Each structure stands twice: as structure tokens, then as C-alpha cells.
Amino acid sequence: xxxxxxxxxxxxxxxxxxxxxxxxxxxxxxxxxxxxxxxxxxxxxxxxxxxxxxxxxxxxxxxxxxxxxxxxxxxxxxxxxxxxxxxxxxxxxxxxxxxxxxxxxxxxxxxxxxxxxxxxxxxxxxxxxxxxxxxxxxxxxxxxxxxxxxxxxxxxxxxxxxxxxxxxxxxxxxxxxxxxxxxxxxxxxxxxxxxxxxxxxxxxxxxxxxxxxxxxxxxxxxxxxxxxxxxxxxxxxxxxxxxxxxxxxxxxxxxxxxxxxxxxxxxxxxxxxxxxxxxxxxxxxxxxxxxxxxxxxxxxxxxxxxxxxxxxxxxxxxxxxxxxxxxxxxxxxxxxxxxxxxxxxxxxxxxxxxxxxxxxxxxxxxxxxxxxxxxxxxxxxxxxxxxxx
Amino acid sequence: xxxxxxxxxxxxxxxxxxxxxxxxxxxxxxxxxxxxxxxxxxxxxxxxxxxxxxxxxxxxxxxxxxxxxxxxxxxxxxxxxxxxxxxxxxxxxxxxxxxxxxxxxxxxxxxxxxxxxxxxxxxxxxxxxxxxxxxxxxxxxxxxxxxxxxxxxxxxxxxxxxxxxxxxxxxxxxxxxxxxxxxxxxxxxxxxxxxxxxxxxxxxxxxxxxxxxxxxxxxxxxxxxxxxxxxxxxxxxxxxxxxxxxxxxxxxxxxxxxxxxxxxxxxxxxxxxxxxxxxxxxxxxxxxxxxxxxxxxxxxxxxxxxxxxxxxxxxxxxxxxxxxxxxxxxxxxxxxxxxxxxxxxxxxxxxxxxxxxxxxxxxxxxxxxxxxxxxxxxxxxxxxxxxxx
Numbered sequence: 001x002x003x004x005x006x007x008x009x010x011x012x013x014x015x016x017x018x019x020x021x022x023x024x025x026x027x028x029x030x031x032x033x034x035x036x037x038x039x040x041x042x043x044x045x046x047x048x049x050x051x052x053x054x055x056x057x058x059x060x061x062x063x064x065x066x067x068x069x070x071x072x073x074x075x076x077x078x079x080x081x082x083x084x085x086x087x088x089x090x091x092x093x094x095x096x097x098x099x100x101x102x103x104x105x106x107x108x109x110x111x112x113x114x115x116x117x118x119x120x121x122x123x124x125x126x127x128x129x130x131x132x133x134x135x136x137x138x139x140x141x142x143x144x145x146x147x148x149x150x151x152x153x154x155x156x157x158x159x160x161x162x163x164x165x166x167x168x169x170x171x172x173x174x175x176x177x178x179x180x181x182x183x184x185x186x187x188x189x190x191x192x193x194x195x196x197x198x199x200x201x202x203x204x205x206x207x208x209x210x211x212x213x214x215x216x217x218x219x220x221x222x223x224x225x226x227x228x229x230x231x232x233x234x235x236x237x238x239x240x241x242x243x244x245x246x247x248x249x250x251x252x253x254x255x256x257x258x259x260x261x262x263x264x265x266x267x268x269x270x271x272x273x274x275x276x277x278x279x280x281x282x283x284x285x286x287x288x289x290x291x292x293x294x295x296x297x298x299x300x301x302x303x304x305x306x307x308x309x310x311x312x313x314x315x316x317x318x319x320x321x322x323x324x325x326x327x328x329x330x331x332x333x334x335x336x337x338x339x340x341x342x343x344x345x346x347x348x349x350x351x352x353x354x355x356x357x358x359x360x361x362x363x364x365x366x367x368x369x370x371x372x373x374x375x376x377x378x379x380x381x382x383x384x385x386x387x388x389x
Numbered sequence: 390x391x392x393x394x395x396x397x398x399x400x401x402x403x404x405x406x407x408x409x410x411x412x413x414x415x416x417x418x419x420x421x422x423x424x425x426x427x428x429x430x431x432x433x434x435x436x437x438x439x440x441x442x443x444x445x446x447x448x449x450x451x452x453x454x455x456x457x458x459x460x461x462x463x464x465x466x467x468x469x470x471x472x473x474x475x476x477x478x479x480x481x482x483x484x485x486x487x488x489x490x491x492x493x494x495x496x497x498x499x500x501x502x503x504x505x506x507x508x509x510x511x512x513x514x515x516x517x518x519x520x521x522x523x524x525x526x527x528x529x530x531x532x533x534x535x536x537x538x539x540x541x542x543x544x545x546x547x548x549x550x551x552x553x554x555x556x557x558x559x560x561x562x563x564x565x566x567x568x569x570x571x572x573x574x575x576x577x578x579x580x581x582x583x584x585x586x587x588x589x590x591x592x593x594x595x596x597x598x599x600x601x602x603x604x605x606x607x608x609x610x611x612x613x614x615x616x617x618x619x620x621x622x623x624x625x626x627x628x629x630x631x632x633x634x635x636x637x638x639x640x641x642x643x644x645x646x647x648x649x650x651x652x653x654x655x656x657x658x659x660x661x662x663x664x665x666x667x668x669x670x671x672x673x674x675x676x677x678x679x680x681x682x683x684x685x686x687x688x689x690x691x692x693x694x695x696x697x698x699x700x701x702x703x704x705x706x707x708x709x710x711x712x713x714x715x716x717x718x719x720x721x722x723x724x725x726x727x728x729x730x731x732x733x734x735x736x737x738x739x740x741x742x743x744x745x746x747x748x749x750x751x752x753x754x755x756x757x758x759x760x761x762x763x764x765x766x767x768x769x770x771x772x773x774x775x776x777x778x
Contacts, residue, residue, distance in 0.1 A: 004442060005441075005442070009422070010424075017426055020658060022423055031421060032420060033397045034417060036400075037402075046397070070458050070459040072654075081634075100617050104616045104635055105635045205654075205657050207657075227489065243497070244633060246466060248636075264462075266408070266462075269409060269593050269595070270659070270663070271657070
């Protein structure tokens with residue numbers, strides 16, 4: 001019998017990059033559970049429980065809190081596709097790769113784009129945001145909470161209120177922060193927040209938790225279009241232009257996650273199991289404890305890197321706690337160091353994108369990896385290698 | 390410590406509906422493997438191996454054979470979004486729910502839709518297809534191979550040649566047949582075929598294998614648009630209108646799966662492990678053996694249902710081998726029987742959609758469940774219940 005490449009058997013590697021990271025063993029075990037029919041009562045119970053758990057994780061009372069089946073980017077696109085009508089004005093903060101991704105997706109959707117364009121790694125002040133909202137009067141405001149490309153976190157306190165004042169619906173991508181830094185959806189007043197599992201939630205990539213405020217849901221339902229073939233009555237019963245994607249039509253997806261159980265995609269059962277287990281682990285630890293653990297890990301990392309004589313990238317005041325940018329020292333081949341870290345110590349650290357490519361490493365400590373011993377091991381290995389380059 | 394709903398612990402249920410079905414234990418175990426960095430050499434090796442395995446599964450030499458991260462519907466939307474330019478004419482066969490879904494997605498993409506509209510459960514002849522191609526001269530032809538809503542398989546032999554003759558790119562959804570009935574991509578000459586894991590491949594939902602011909606890839610690359618933020622040079626270097634989705638932009642996804650490794654989404658690692666293991670299992674069994682096993686299972690199911698005095702839905706000549714439609718007998722409450730099957734025997738059988746809702750059950754025997762004993766158990770349980778309604 002041909003072995004067809006043999007079994008999956010990855011090396012036991014410590015993943016200290018910007019994600020994906022090592023998955024909590026409980027989450028890996030949970031994915032070994034067998035399937036259920038998608039409308040079996042046990043399955044819909046698991047779906048409802050997942051909604052309840054992620055309300056807590058997102059610190060929100062939003063009824064519409066569920067999963068998008070796809071990577072974190074699928075969550076971003078589902079939110080933007082559902083919020084942005086063709087020709088609508090969108091205001092973005094662009095100060096890193098993922099802010100630029102928001103613009104790229106909005107452009108594909110035919111939006112008119114206004115932006116607060118900053119140097120990579122800078123953050124926008126509340127005054128800058130208000131002034132741009134007042135000037136552009138966008139239908140939608142979108143920003144990244146923690147942009148791993150720059151290891152920088154955009155403060156969002158007060159942003160939701162400003163968006164409401166100027167009549168914009170707001171979207172925030174919290175892929176890299178959810179479960180590691182506080183994502184205070186309701187306190188910030190953000191309408192839609194989406195994320196992924198593969199960073200501080202300690203899960204695998206491939207599922208995007210999302211939460212949608214009632215006012216955003218009302219807007220999205222006004223764009224509702226339902227497939228013929230599953231209902232007899234209507235096609236497009238919304239009052240506004242329908243959403244240009246079926247897969248990312250949040251109105252259909254909310255109908256699927258509601259008691260209507262209107263058939264849409266087939267829920268990715270194993271990924272739902274994983275997402276649910278990630279949330280259970282995070283909530284058992286306690287969110288505030290978890291944020292404190294990531295903060296302590298981040299401090300240990302920054303202190304340790306400085307003790308190695310390295311220079312950190314970015315500003316201490318806006319540093320993400322779970323991933324740290326650090327300059328590759330003058331004369332050192334950053335990629336060679338990364339290769340040696342992987343080959344000699346089975347530790348992965350991250351490279352960089354765009355204007356930072358080749359200039360910084362990005363070293364993460366997220367979820368199951370935000371632990372003192374894993375930071376010590378990473379720093380020790382890096383120190384050994386830098387001593388011999 | 391709050392238990393937050395307890396562990397995932399689904400009942401041990403035999404899933405004999407139209408999918409998802411019970412996952413092969415080897416696939417479940419494989420998903421317990423930990424993550425790799427997405428550009429680590431072991432990860433890109435697994436990606437390349439997955440491409441090689443699915444070339445065999447799709448019976449194709451297509452270089453561009455890979456996975457879309459999302460449910461089977463994500464594969465459909467990725468194909469159609471990448472093939473259909475706004476205003477392009479699309480020819481569809483609509484004779485069941487999933488054919489209607491093709492139209493619904495095409496409508497959202499702004500296509501001009503022409504269709505061969507048939508009663509649910511009918512198939513189009515080659516003559517009908519040629520006549521519609523000649524009349525409408527579509528840019529894209531799209532059809533469903535096996536539509537589980539009607540348990541009917543559309544013959545596709547010769548369709549690719551017709552599409553080429555009339556200048557159309559062709560797409561086929563083989564979600565419900567791949568790994569169970571022959572999907573002869575190259576022999577049929579279909580440009581893009583996509584599928585899912587949760588039917589005859591014996592895996593979980595949430596990953597969509599797809600294969601793209603060189604001529605379709607060339608067309609799609611002519612719509613290429615690359616994110617700024619990851620490259621310094623260009624934005625939209627294609628000669629044709631760019632694709633209206635970032636997540637489903639097959640040009641970017643092909644760049645990600647190529648030696649360029651252009652960063653796009655973060656590959657859903659656990660689902661990739663699952664997809665790879667599904668293909669290994671299918672190829673170890675041998676595709677023709679596997680088709681024969683599904684055919685024998687389908688025959689055992691149809692014979693057994695008839696022996697229970699039930700009337701089958703659809704035509705024997707075009708019946709899918711892996712899911713069988715059967716009329717709910719006059720005076721019997723079909724949903725009550727389904728509930729009793731589940732509660733008394735832990736066996737799931739399927740309900741139906743649209744014009745067939747309440748009229749037929751859909752009973753599957755797919756992948757790991759296309760086994761004589763599982764069919765016997767299902768028939769025995771159904772017989773016991775029907776004897777006592």
C-alpha cells in the first residue's frame with residue numbers, strides 16, 4: 001500500500017511568532033470529537049453555547065455573537081461586505097499592513113475611501129479621529145485594534161461614541177488581541193468586532209468569532225436577500241442594496257445562528273468545537289487574569305530583549321502586550337538568525353512585512369505561549385545565537 | 390471554577406443524512422496535531438503534498454489544486470467570484486437547491502444570468518446544454534454534479550468540450566460527490582471543480598478542495614490585484630476588472646499556494662491536516678474501489694428501502710450513489726420518524742428543502758458510512774419505526 005506521504009507529524013516547535021501559535025492541548029483534543037448533524041439539537045445547543053461564551057469574551061451583551069467559517073480575514077471581509085454598500089464612504093486608519101488590508105477590501109467593495117494615513121506603527125488620537133469623522137462623514141469607520149505588522153495597539157476608548165455622534169457604523173478587527181488584551185466591545189461602543197483563534201485565544205486558525213450590535217444588525221437585515229431554493233416566498237426583501245456576497249452575508253449567517261436556523265453554509269463543526277473550547281479556557285482563567293498574564297509576558301519579553309542589548313521597535317505606550325517588534329542589529333542577517341532559532345532550538349520567531357521587512361523581528365507570547373518559561377527559553381536561544389553571529 | 394457548559398461530548402450517532410457524516414477516526418486523530426508557522430518548511434511541504442494528493446482525487450493534472458478555507462460554499466463562491474466579471478453572462482443548470490444557489494451567488498456578483506431551468510431532480514442532456522451555450526454564448530457555465538437536495542447527479546461527460554467550443558469557462562460543484570462518485574475533471578474538461586470534505590471524503594466541514602485549469606488560472610491572473618502592505622510595487626496589475634473579494638480572490642490564493650508564498654489568509658492548519666488525511670485515506674483505498682463501494686452501498690440502500698415498501702424519489706439512471714431520496718409514506722409524519730430514528734436509535738436521516746420539504750427523506754451512505762452494516766442498521770431501525778407509526 002502506497003503511504004501517500006505518511007502521517008501528519010509536525011516537529012514539536014515553540015511558536016513565538018505573531019501567530020499561529022501552539023494550540024492549547026485541550027483544544028487539540030476537543031477537535032477529535034466526531035460530527036453532529038448540523039440541525040441536531042446537540043449541535044444547535046453547542047452553537048448557542050458558543051454564542052454565550054463569546055459574548056463574555058467580547059465583553060458585550062450583543063445577541064449577535066457567533067462564528068464566521070474561515071480565517072480571521074474572513075471575519076473582516078464578512079463585516080465590511082455587510083456594512084459597506086457600493087459607493088459608501090468609509091473612513092479607515094492606515095498605519096500598518098492590516099489597516100491597509102481594510103482599505104484593500106473596501107476598495108474591492110466599491111467604497112469611497114477616506115483615511116487617516118500615519119507612518120507604520122503610529123496611532124491615531126481621538127482628536128484626529130473626530131476631525132476625520134467630521135470632515136468625511138463616513139457611513140462606516142474601520143480600524144485595527146492590534147496590528148501585528150507593527151506590534152502596535154490603537155486605543156479605542158471613546159471611538160464608538162464619536163462614530164455614533166457623526167452617524168458612522170464602526171468596525172474593529174481584534175484578531176491579534178482578543179483574549180490577550182482587553183477588547184471592550186460595549187464599553188468602546190464598537191458596532192462590529194471580529195477576531196480569530198490563532199493568536200491570544202490559543203486555538204488553530206480557521207474560525208473567526210464576530211459580534212454585531214443591534215443597530216448594525218438592523219442595518220444589515222435591511223440588506224437581506226434570501227436564497228430561493230430554501231424558502232418559497234421571497235428573494236430580496238430588504239429595503240437597501242443587497243450584500244454582494246452570499247458566503248459573507250451576515251444577514252443570512254445571523255438567520256442561520258438564530259432560532260430560524262435558516263440553512264446557509266454547513267457549520268465547520270470541528271472548528272466550532274475548537275472555538276468553544278478556546279473560550280471556555282479563557283473564561284475559566286478569567287479575562288482580567290488573562291490580560292494580566294499577557295501583560296506580564298510582554299513585559300518579560302521587552303525587558304529581556306533590552307537586556308540582550310537590542311532596540312525595540314515602536315512606542316512603549318502603544319505596544320501590544322502579546323507581540324514585540326525588535327530591530328535586527330546592524331550587520332546581522334535576520335533571516336539567518338530565524339533559521340538558526342528554528343533549526344537549533346525549534347523555536348519560531350517572526351519576520352516582517354512591507355517597510356519593516358528585514359528590519360525587525362516580531363516575537364510573540366500569546367495564549368498558551370504567554371508563559372514565563374517560554375519567554376526565558378526564547379530569550380536564551382536568541383542570546384546564544386546573537387553571541388555567535 | 391465555573392465549568393462554562395462542560396466539555397464537547399457529542400452522542401455517538403450514526404449520521405446517515407446528506408452530510409456532514411461521521412468522520413474517519415484517522416482524520417479526527419490527525420486534527421489533534423499541533424500547529425506550525427505558516428511559512429515553516431514543514432508547513433509548506435504539507436501544503437504541497439495536499440496539492441499533489443488532491444490532483445489525484447480530482448483526477449487532474451492541474452497545477453492549481455489546493456484548499457479554500459471555509460465550507461464547501463466558500464469554494465463555490467471563490468470560483469464564481471473569480472470567474473465572473475460584473476455584467477458577464479453566466480449559464481447555469483437549475484434543477485435543485487444548489488443549482489439555485491449558483492444563480493443566487495452569480496446574481497450578487499452582478500452577472501447576467503441565463504439558465505436551463507428544469508423541474509427539481511431532472512438532468513440536462515448534452516443537447517440541451519449545447520443549445521443553451523449556442524443561444525446565450527455565456528462567459529461562464531456552472532453546474533452542480535451531485536445535488537443533495539434532489540439526490541440527483543448531472544452527467545458531465547462531454548460538457549467541458551462543449552464549453553470550450555462555445556468559448557465559456559466551466560465550473561462544477563462536486564461537494565457531494567468527490568471521493569464517492571467519479572469526478573473526472575480532466576476527462577470532462579471542466580475548468581474549475583470545487584468540493585468539501587464532509588460528504589464522501591469522510592472529513593469534517595470547513596475546508597473546500599478546489600482545482601483550477603491553466604486556462605482558468607490565466608484568466609483569473611488577468612484580474613490580479615495585490616495588497617499594498619505586503620509588496621512595495623503594485624496594486625492592480627491585471628488587465629481585466631479586479632475580483633470583488635479579497636478573501637475569495639483565487640489569484641491571491643494561488644500566489645499563496647505557489648512558491649511565491651505571497652501572504653494572504655492564515656491557512657487553517659488543522660483543517661489542512663484533515664483534508665490531507667481524507668485524501669490519503671481515499672487514495673490508499675483506491676478511487677475506483679471507493680466509487681464501487683459507494684455504488685454498492687447505494688444499491689443496498691435503494692434495494693432495502695424498496696423492500697420496506699417505500700417509493701424512491703428520482704430516476705434510477707441519474708441517482709447519486711451516496712444519498713437516496715425516498716418518499717415519506719402517505720399519512721406518516723416524516724419529522725416524527727426522523728426524531729424517533731435519532732432518539733431511539735441514534736441514527737440521523739435527512740429532511741428536505743423547497744418543493745420537496747416534508748415529502749421526502751434523504752438517506753446518505755457516504756465516506757466512512759458507506760458500509761453494509763451501517764446501511765443494514767439504518768434500514769432495520771427505519772423498518773421498526775415504520776411498523777409502529
